[in-house]
Amino acid sequence: MNDFRDLKAIAETCQQHQPLRFMPSHGALYIRNDNGIVFDVHQNRSFPDFMAQNKDYADLVLAANPATILALIAENERVKARLFVCRDCGGQGEVYSGHSSYQGHNQPPEPDMDVCGTCGGDGVLGPLEDFEALAAERDQLKSELAGLRTGYEAYESVNKGLKADYELSCMRIREMDLLFGRYILAMRSALIEEEHGKGPAAAMEWIYNSLAGPGELPPEGETDSQAYFDREIVAVDDGMQEVMAFHEGRRAAMGKGDRP
Structure with missing residues (x-):
C-alpha cells in the first residue's frame, strides 16, 4: 500500500x-x-x-x-x-499588518491582515511529502552520526592505548638514561678512588658493586677480557648501526618536507 x-x-x-x-x-x-x-x-x-x-x-x-x-x-x-505548521502565522496563513480599519460609527476597529510571507498563506511550510523526505534525511544523518560517534569512541580508545604506550616508552627511556648515568658516575668515582683514594683494588669495588647490584657481572667461565669484549660488542655495534640508519632516514625524510 x-x-x-x-x-x-x-x-x-x-x-x-x-x-x-x-x-x-x-x-x-x-x-x-x-x-x-x-x-x-x-x-x-x-x-x-x-x-x-x-x-x-x-x-x-x-x-x-x-x-x-x-x-x-x-x-x-x-x-x-501540526509538525509542519507555520509558526509565524500559527497555521492561519495571515499575519497582522499593523493597521486597522473602522467599519462604522462606534464600531471597534478591525485588524487588517496580510498574507503570511513565510508560508505564502498556506499555513504550513510546504507539502507533507517534502517534510517526510527531510525527516528521512534527518534519520539517515542521525544514523551516520551514530556511526561516526562509534568510530570516534574507537579512535579515542586506540588513542588512549597509544598514549599509555608513549608514557611507558618515555619512562623506559628515562630509566635507561638514569642507569647509564649511574654507571658513568660509578666509573668516575672509581677513577677518583684509584688516583686519590685507597688505590686500584678499592677502585674496582666501585665497578664490581655497580655490576653486581643489577645482576650484570660477567659469566664465571670468562677469563679473557679482550676476547669477551670483542665477541659481545658485535651485537651492540649491529644494534647501534640500526639505530643510526633510522635517524639518517628520518633526517632525510624531514629534509624533503615529509613527515616520517
Whole structure:
C-alpha cells in the first residue's frame, strides 16, 4: 500500500457497508453482518493453539473497523500537519499588518491582515511529502552520526592505548638514561678512588658493586677480557648501526618536507 492512501480508500468503501459482528453457532464461529456470513473463523478443536490464533485474528478484524481505521489515519495526518505548521502565522496563513480599519460609527476597529510571507498563506511550510523526505534525511544523518560517534569512541580508545604506550616508552627511556648515568658516575668515582683514594683494588669495588647490584657481572667461565669484549660488542655495534640508519632516514625524510 502507498502510505495510508490505499488503506483509507478501502476503509471508506467498507464504511458504507453494514458493520460486522461475531456469530457463534454449534461450535463454529463466524463473522457476519445483517446480510449473512462474511468470514468463517476456522475452529478445529484438535488444534487448540490454532483455534486461539484464529480467534485473535478475528478480534483484530472486528477491532480494526472502518471508523477506527479512518480515525487513526486522520489523527496521523493531523499530527503530521501540526509538525509542519507555520509558526509565524500559527497555521492561519495571515499575519497582522499593523493597521486597522473602522467599519462604522462606534464600531471597534478591525485588524487588517496580510498574507503570511513565510508560508505564502498556506499555513504550513510546504507539502507533507517534502517534510517526510527531510525527516528521512534527518534519520539517515542521525544514523551516520551514530556511526561516526562509534568510530570516534574507537579512535579515542586506540588513542588512549597509544598514549599509555608513549608514557611507558618515555619512562623506559628515562630509566635507561638514569642507569647509564649511574654507571658513568660509578666509573668516575672509581677513577677518583684509584688516583686519590685507597688505590686500584678499592677502585674496582666501585665497578664490581655497580655490576653486581643489577645482576650484570660477567659469566664465571670468562677469563679473557679482550676476547669477551670483542665477541659481545658485535651485537651492540649491529644494534647501534640500526639505530643510526633510522635517524639518517628520518633526517632525510624531514629534509624533503615529509613527515616520517
